[in-house]
Amino acid sequence: xxxxxxxxxxxxxxxxxxxxxxxxxxxxxxxxxxxxxxxxxxxxxxxxxxxxxxxxxxxxxxxxxxxxxxxxxxxxxxxxxxxxxxxxxxxxxxxxxxxxxxxxxxxxxxxxxxx
Numbered sequence: 205x206x207x208x209x210x211x212x213x214x215x216x217x218x219x220x221x222x223x224x225x226x227x228x229x230x231x232x233x234x235x236x237x238x239x240x241x242x243x244x245x246x247x248x249x250x251x252x253x254x255x256x257x258x259x260x261x262x263x264x265x266x267x268x269x270x271x272x273x274x275x276x277x278x279x280x281x282x283x284x285x286x287x288x289x290x291x292x293x294x295x296x297x298x299x300x301x302x303x304x305x306x307x308x309x310x311x312x313x314x315x316x317x318x319x
Contacts, residue, residue: 213250220244234284241277 206214220243227236249257261270 209250213247216243216247217251218247220247234280238277238280238284241280245277 220240222240223236223243224240227233227238227240230236252260260266261273263270
């Protein structure tokens with residue numbers, strides 16, 4: 205039987221992968237990618253345990269990859285925290301652009317009336 209914290213860890217890992225996937229699909233949205241990274245790391249830690257996760261990430265032959273991974277997480281978090289208004293302005297621009305008639309006319313097959 206799977207222990208409760210491992211079930212939670214599997215859910216957190218799946219959510220982390222989902223958030224990261226959505227962040228990539230939605231034009232590299234830094235907030236979703238940051239949330240995905242945090243959820244993924246916490247999920248992996250709950251699934252395999254803190255001791256084994258530290259051992260996994262800091263193995264001598266995997267140290268370069270781990271450094272790049274953690275620096276990437278830090279860069280995403282720092283960029284999101286440094287300029288939070290950029291995200292709001294980008295979302296507003298995208299909403300206006302998608303709702304404009306020019307954008308709607310560029311997809312005629314999606315908005316046809318009838319069969």
